[in-house]
Amino acid sequence: MASNPIEQAHLLASRGQTRPAVVLLEAAGAAGDAQALMQLAVWQLAGTHVARDLDAARVTLRRAVAIGHVDGALMEVALTASGNGNARAPDWQGAIALLDKAAAGDPVATAQRALIGAMALTSDGAPLRVPQGQVISASPRVVHYPALLSERECAHVASVGAGLLEPAQVIDPQTGRLVPHPIRTSDGGAIGPTREDLVIRALNLRIAAISGTRVEQGEPLTVLRYSPGQEYRRHLDTIAGARNQRIRTVLVYLNQGFGGGETQFPMLGLDVRPRGGDAIVFDTILPDGSPDTRTLHAGAPVTAGAKWLATRWIRAEAIDPWTIHAG
Ligand SMILES: O=C(O)CCC(=O)C(=O)O
Numbered sequence: 001m002a003s004n005p006i007e008q009a010h011l012l013a014s015r016g017q018t019r020p021a022v023v024l025l026e027a028a029g030a031a032g033d034a035q036a037l038m039q040l041a042v043w044q045l046a047g048t049h050v051a052r053d054l055d056a057a058r059v060t061l062r063r064a065v066a067i068g069h070v071d072g073a074l075m076e077v078a079l080t081a082s083g084n085g086n087a088r089a090p091d092w093q094g095a096i097a098l099l100d101k102a103a104a105g106d107p108v109a110t111a112q113r114a115l116i117g118a119m120a121l122t123s124d125g126a127p128l129r130v131p132q133g134q135v136i137s138a139s140p141r142v143v144h145y146p147a148l149l150s151e152r153e154c155a156h157v158a159s160v161g162a163g164l165l166e167p168a169q170v171i172d173p174q175t176g177r178l179v180p181h182p183i184r185t186s187d188g189g190a191i192g193p194t195r196e197d198l199v200i201r202a203l204n205l206r207i208a209a210i211s212g213t214r215v216e217q218g219e220p221l222t223v224l225r226y227s228p229g230q231e232y233r234r235h236l237d238t239i240a241g242a243r244n245q246r247i248r249t250v251l252v253y254l255n256q257g258f259g260g261g262e263t264q265f266p267m268l269g270l271d272v273r274p275r276g277g278d279a280i281v282f283d284t285i286l287p288d289g290s291p292d293t294r295t296l297h298a299g300a301p302v303t304a305g306a307k308w309l310a311t312r313w314i315r316a317e318a319i320d321p322w323t324i325h326a327g
Pocket residue numbers: 232237249251261262263264297298299300309311
């Protein structure tokens with residue numbers, strides 16, 4: 001017999017006995033097992049074994065936090081800020097209040113609070129002043145933003161991304177599924193709604209501001225790491241046949257000092273040399289909505305060191321971050 005309630009619940013669920021599995025986690029939670037409630041909340045968020053129910057998940061999560069689940073508290077902060085990942089009204093102030101509470105007993109929360117404290121933000125978490133960029137190509141429009149992120153912000157994004165790294169995958173236009181793809185050899189991870197902490201959220205709001213889009217249009221911020229020899233071969237960011245097309249891309253360079261790794265736009269004669277904190281924004285479609293093939297671009301092979309990059313692919317309309325996977 002499995003030794004603890006979570007293992008027992010997994011075992012039951014794997015045999016199709018989902019109801020007894022949920023009852024078991026509930027009972028353990030009622031007896032003070034925060035981890036059991038956290039497990040149930042994750043099932044409800046992801047729709048694993050049970051129907052996906054974000055509101056029920058939030059109630060379960062609240063109970064886990066109330067009996068001391070520290071990581072659950074950070075997840076609650078993230079979901080509050082984004083309104084359960086675009087499902088409800090976002091609540092930046094509510095999220096800040098929860099983060100302040102969490103910061104009393106958790107150094108991770110304290111560090112996030114300090115990073116946010118250093119930003120000049122509106123009451124919604126958006127930048128007080130929209131950073132200004134330099135147009136480096138008029139048509140298609142490519143704009144360069146020097147020092148969009150501070151060094152500490154870059155380090156935070158990279159460290160969140162580091163925990164999510166998996167071999168690069170892209171969306172297969174035929175099936176819409178994620179498949180390993182030879183054109184992108186970097187490793188990457190998408191920062192989904194349960195991990196969109198307030199620092200990442202504020203950066204996504206900053207990215208929305210400079211790109212003139214709503215934060216809900218952005219796919220989960222994706223962190224890529226290129227080791228020597230890795231590259232992102234020439235491609236367009238648009239997705240063939242997508243109903244809700246990618247209209248704009250924001251690339252944020254998280255570091256510098258590596259060899260190679262320029263972002264190249266061969267049809268524009270444009271080579272962007274990555275510098276930690278800098279960003280570029282470019283339109284990926286023409287006014288008629290079709291892909292702008294002039295935006296063909298590549299991440300050149302890295303020759304030494306590691307290149308860290310955060311990419312935000314922005315769609316024409318709001319997305320559901322619970323079902324979409326960054327490509
Ligand atoms: O690595 C680069 O410079 C380009 C990345 C890129 O094209 C993308 O993330 O869509």
